[in-house]
Amino acid sequence: MNLEISIGDLQVRIFKLRLTNILVLMLFNSLFISAIFAQQKTRNPKSEIRNFLTCPIIRDSKTFPCWLVEYNGETYYLGQQGRSGSLFYPPQLKHQVLVEGRIKDGSRLCGGIVLEPVTISVMPELDLSCNTLLPAQDGLEPPPPIPYPENAPFADDTRNFTILFDFDSDFLSLHKTRIVGEVVRIAKVNGLKNIVIKTFRGTTLLSNGQKLIEKEEIAELRAGKLYDIFEGLGFAKEHIKLAIKTNPEKADGIIDVGKRRAEILIF
């Protein structure tokens, strides 16, 4: 099977993928993703899920500013200001934010119902109406800063890696480049020269029933970026295989975050 892939202006690249390899890879990865989200799915009845697009709100406090959103007359707490190493990356005023979260237990922080886990994606286009900065108010403070993730290395026998992306984004933040670094480290440790990068285009089912589909070229952009990085980090061109899924993934409103992804296999 030949795949012809045009990635923006990176010119045409031709990668030969054996059909059997693709089928095995797809089967394996389907099982892998299903396993990751099966547990979450059972814990997440749909009534607790909140997926919506809205303007973020920042509230000052005596300690750290906290980030909130309003949806259907209710205020939700997303997280607090952190640093570039923090797991939660806050939204941006002047931009709408896609919130994909689950109500934790009904508790409130900074006046908002806590969503946890929560994933946010900053929408790229400007929306100047998103400009609410609330003053500090006694009793409305976020919890103490969450410690940085420990970033323990992956086990040396790991072969499959998943990188999740923000909606419509191919940007690799600090946490994501760390996974890339681990892929390269483990490949070197084990003398693995082959890498398969499979990228996807996501859809999010919003709580109001609308579907939000990522831009058409996003899977190609993600593949192109990862290809360049892995080539730059020492994988030979002929050992890098790309599989780009341009059709949008089906959305269920529960595990849509996990579908905006790149799956990486080394062998």
Add this chain to the structure above:
Amino acid sequence: MQRSFRIFIKNMKIKTFVLHVIFLVGLLSWVSDNENSWIQPGKGGILPAEVAFSNPNGTLGYVNVDGDINMEGHPFFEPLGTNGRACVSCHQPKDAMSVSTQSLQQRWNETQGQDPIFAAIDGSNNPKLPQQLESSHSLLLKRGLFRISLPWPVKTDNGKTIKPEFSIEVVSDPTGVNVDPELGLENGNISVFRRPRSVANMTYVMSPDPVFNIKTGTLAVTDPETGKVVGMNMMADSRHYTQKQQALDAYFGHLQGHNTLTDVQLKQILDFQNKLFMAQSHDKWGGKLVENGEPAGLGPHNMKAGKVHILANNNRDPIFHWFNNWKNKETMPQSLNAEQKDFRESVARGNDIFMFREFWIRDATHINSLGLGNPVRRSCATCHNGQMTAQDLAPGWVDLGTTTYPTWTENHLANQKSDLPIFKCTCNKNAAPHPFLGRVIYTTDPGRALISGKCIDIGSIVMQQFRGLSARAPYFVNGSAKTLHELVDYYDRRFDIKYTEQEKTDLVNFLSVL
């Protein structure tokens, strides 16, 4: 035996005293000699291993690890091109290895505009203007700006093909250069006007972040010769990633060289830059800023001894360490007068403001768009995070807003006109827009975007080191802040910080001793 020992000690004391006098006289003569001096290309002479130059706020000190430098025949100091310039023309030791408008104006007056620094190629607003007129060099004389002509549309960056995500139109250009059929956009060139950067403390400036570029989420750039990761903080737009590339480009461009630099010459230039450390050494009353190594963030010797690439936007070991001895008059040397003591207390407060006074940092691309959130309540040190230089440790391009409407430094008042060309950048439909200015951006300098071709980079300029500020006014890439006070005022306006006048003074005093 005892008597001869006493005589020996006495002689030694006399010798030491005499040596001290000779050293001080030498130092003073250097300071006074260089007060109004300008190192002319090809002048020859010795640049001592330790040398000091006076400036309005005191004295700037240098330490060269390689010892004395014989300027005769040295490629940094020799006019190797065709227009009489050398590297030193725009990187004058008395001006913190950059060049100040004060020196430029003095040079114009002394040479009636004949100094090579005013060469038409880039020392003029437009090479086609009558070069004998002062007005033809107004951007250099008033703002310290040299013309940087870059290809547009950009086609490659670091060997990779680029297709720009935006188009550029000239809205207005008082210099005329960008609308000139030969020199302008029509013929594939865009001219922007920028300050030259200091070339000292370069081991700090060039130190790289490992493997990944946090600003782009891609691999960091590597030196094509060594394969090693390089820093990207040398130039305003990071267009050259190694000092060698920069030196060669300067030779062919600024010096109008027709041959090339040899490997030996390049090594000499790089060695000189990388072994030269500078920082303010004395206050304006002549008092030494550093006594027994403290404060550890000041003085050229501490610059030389410091560790490079230390992230220091924290309260454990801050950017310029601590000024504890300056917080209290009782811990200051008794020899200082009352004014000096007040000044030092002010500097210590300024350091605390720089480090810890929080404000809302907002709409700054490559800071607020990088996972910190917009806005983020932090301090100056958040972005100026590298120990000893206050440069960003990551590739430091940020759209602070000095070159982009509506926060640019031009046209504060409706009746003012910009001296600089104004461009309209329109982002392609499929490109990611500028995070805080959208798809149509008015700018006097697109900055990093002229190299990367990315809409998100429009207006992003690489931040500079904080050293030697007292010797190299004006400030910002476009020379818009004539004084440190104006620089602080810009930040105050830009981020609505609401500094008190005392806070502004403290910050200015703090910046003046770096």
